[in-house]
Amino acid sequence: MLEIGLTGGIGSGKTRVADMFAARGAALIDTDLIAHEITAPGGPAIAPLVAAFGPGCLRQDGAMDRDAMRALVFSDPSAKTRLEGITHPLIRQVTEARATAIREAGHNPYLIYVVPLLVESSTWRARVGRVLVVDCQEETQIARVMARNGFTRDQVLAIMRRQATRAERMAVADDLIDNDGPPEALNAQVAKLDALYRSLSDTSGNTSENAAHP
Structure with missing residues (x-):
């Protein structure tokens, strides 16, 4: 079974994307x-x-x-x-x-670990077969978290400063989902990756270790 680490900054839409994969049959483990x-x-x-x-x-x-x-x-x-x-x-x-x-x-055809701080961990990259990053502009992150959590802009920025940067996340990404657009724009991206992950699960073994570091 192919095992994938899904990550992204706060407000990037990790949960929405993970749920879309689950609707297509993926197994999910959300460390948060x-x-x-x-x-x-x-x-x-x-x-x-x-x-x-x-x-x-x-x-x-x-x-x-x-x-x-x-x-x-x-x-x-x-x-x-x-x-x-x-x-x-x-x-x-x-x-x-x-x-x-x-x-x-x-x-399940494959397993996705949802790991908010995957990049910040020193061990996760070696524990999964692929890393999937959900990405969006920083201003999109800020607006989403302010609306969702009621945080001030400064509070959101303080959290983001303690997380990996967009560049650091992209540097370890095998796959990328752009979540700056409307929700319906995700469908095609998820469908394409679902097909890829099913193919990889069918044709290759996953040598990653069991993992659970947040």
Whole structure:
């Protein structure tokens, strides 16, 4: 089974594109969704997070307070390291288990990992057969995130500065989807890549390792 890493900057439209591939039969593993699962109330990351950061890292419902932690890691690089030391191994564990189940079931033509920080990770490129980048202009990213999340322009820019640049993402891309246009413009691009990935899954093995680093 061909395994693909799908990535893109914040607001690029990764989720929409991933869902379009899923509608065509691809298996999906979204590492960001897994990150939310493990930091939900009662999730496996909650106890070690409280031990590391105190009860103030949680919302009233017992989930990790993502806004509070975002502010903390922006101001304290050591906090980011501690947070990732807790969450990344758990994300990897869940991702590997799900990937194994997908491979064993054999129902899907290929597997897509949705990895927001794929380029920032030092290991993901070697773990997948191909990297697919969803790209758009930076102003498009900013407008989308401001509308979706209610962030200010400065808040979005601060997040983007901590992510890989468009050039860095394109440098590792095997495949590229342009998501600057209307949603319907994606259909032909997804259809073309779906055909390619099915062909590659049929004609070649994938030697990538199991992967789950966000």
